Amino acid sequence: MSQHLMNTYGRQPITFTHGEGAWLWSDKGEKYLDALAGVAVNGLGHAHPKLVKTLQTQVAKLIHVSNIYQIAEQATLGDKLAELSGMDKVFFCNSGCEANEAAIKLARLYGHNKGIENPEIIVMEKAFHGRTMATLSATGNRKTQAGFEPLVGGFIRVPFDDLEAVTQIAARKNNVVAVLVEPVQGEGGINIPHDGKAYLEGLRKVCDEHGWLLMLDEVQSGIGRTGTWFAFQHTGITPDVMTLAKGLGSGVPVGACVAKGVAAETFTPGKHGSTFGGNPLATAAGLATLNIIAEDKLRENAEAMGDLICDSLKTALEGVAGIVTIRHAGLMIGIELDRPCTELVKMALEEKLLINVTAEKVVRLLPPLIINAQEAKELVNRLAPLIKKFLNG
Numbered sequence: 543m544s545q546h547l548m549n550t551y552g553r554q555p556i557t558f559t560h561g562e563g564a565w566l567w568s569d570k571g572e573k574y575l576d577a578l579a580g581v582a583v584n585g586l587g588h589a590h591p592k593l594v595k596t597l598q599t600q601v602a603k604l605i606h607v608s609n610i611y612q613i614a615e616q617a618t619l620g621d622k623l624a625e626l627s628g629m630d631k632v633f634f635c636n637s638g639c640e641a642n643e644a645a646i647k648l649a650r651l652y653g654h655n656k657g658i659e660n661p662e663i664i665v666m667e668k669a670f671h672g673r674t675m676a677t678l679s680a681t682g683n684r685k686t687q688a689g690f691e692p693l694v695g696g697f698i699r700v701p702f703d704d705l706e707a708v709t710q711i712a713a714r715k716n717n718v719v720a721v722l723v724e725p726v727q728g729e730g731g732i733n734i735p736h737d738g739k740a741y742l743e744g745l746r747k748v749c750d751e752h753g754w755l756l757m758l759d760e761v762q763s764g765i766g767r768t769g770t771w772f773a774f775q776h777t778g779i780t781p782d783v784m785t786l787a788k789g790l791g792s793g794v795p796v797g798a799c800v801a802k803g804v805a806a807e808t809f810t811p812g813k814h815g816s817t818f819g820g821n822p823l824a825t826a827a828g829l830a831t832l833n834i835i836a837e838d839k840l841r842e843n844a845e846a847m848g849d850l851i852c853d854s855l856k857t858a859l860e861g862v863a864g865i866v867t868i869r870h871a872g873l874m875i876g877i878e879l880d881r882p883c884t885e886l887v888k889m890a891l892e893e894k895l896l897i898n899v900t901a902e903k904v905v906r907l908l909p910p911l912i913i914n915a916q917e918a919k920e921l922v923n924r925l926a927p928l929i930k931k932f933l934n935g
């Protein structure tokens with residue numbers, strides 16, 4: 543391994559050379575079942591033939607031109623995202639943190655436009671919004687922030703899934719401009735509100751009453767992962783702002799900040815930008831991803847496979863001491879144990895299974911949306927005995 547890479551990741555000692563569907567091959571020729579999908583990025587699995595074809599064609603035509611010009615692929619993807627979300631306008635960037643940066647800037651500008659000079663945004667405990675200065679400040683995890691103080695100000699933190707805490711802030715503050723929340727917290731441990739519909743609808747109501755923007759970070763939960771295009775579509779509401787990235791480009795970097803109504807009219811030329819954002823290659827990848835998800839019925843598959851994996855895990859791990867809960871929203875699956883369990887990642891590697899542990903005690907599965915029933919069962923057959931062994935050992 544190179545001595546010239548900054549020490550930002552604790553990497554597993556494995557190199558993959560190619561993949562197909564839910565499977566990856568190492569340089570030693572060993573075949574792994576991918577239950578992580580590049581952390582919710584490779585929704586179409588690896589080397590999806592339709593995606594490969596689109597990208598090959600696009601690369602040969604045009605990769606980048608600059609947002610100084612009209613970009614047809616970007617315009618079409620913008621239309622498509624507006625249609626699927628019921629929202630109005632899209633700003634394209636290259637990652638999740640950038641999409642959230644755009645949302646945070648948008649909310650502040652929205653506040654200033656209303657004469658609020660010191661706008662504040664309500665954010666959640668255990669939230670994850672990225673690693674740039676503003677987004678790590680919005681993130682609710684001290685480890686992400688430690689060593690990078692002074693943090694960016696203007697955030698008020700409340701517990702996740704606590705509508706009352708948000709309502710109380712409305713009573714004592716008049717400079718709030720937005721609420722930023724993940725419909726399902728990913729990095730925080732696959733935390734699903736106890737009544738997600740009531741929570742988001744409650745937040746919508748508070749925001750409407752006070753002229754705040756409801757901003758949903760769907761960087762992990764969006765693009766079919768929970769069984770709908772966006773997690774908010776399990777409820778009756780539409781947010782003012784939604785951020786996307788991870789699954790949108792199937793691995794080609796593309797992020798999006800989507801807005802509706804007054805939020806969609808907030809930015810004007812000069813207020814925000816991105817050199818690469820929405821370039822022809824990235825937006826062709828986004829467009830192909832959305833088309834393939836629709837054609838191959840991958841939202842339906844995500845819902846069915848999420849249920850299958852979760853039910854099978856519950857059966858296989860029934861009565862095992864040390865399991866706190868097994869929970870999921872589509873193919874965002876969390877198995878919470880009563881103790882730290884990062885060791886399981888290595889144990890799974892030995893069984894040729896790629897998983898992740900987040901929030902120390904939660905085994906996180908984010909399989910590709912294309913996973914089939916046989917692969918889903920194989921996943922459970924490999925994972926359940928490992929968890930048992932770990933808890934009993």
Ligand SMILES: *Cc1c(COP(=O)(O)O)cnc(C)c1O
Pocket residue numbers: 636637638639640642670671672673724728729759760761762763787788
């Ligand atoms: C991964 C993630 C981000 C950050 O995305 P990057 O592309 O790594 O900047 C932001 N929000 C959520 C919910 C995420 O899961």
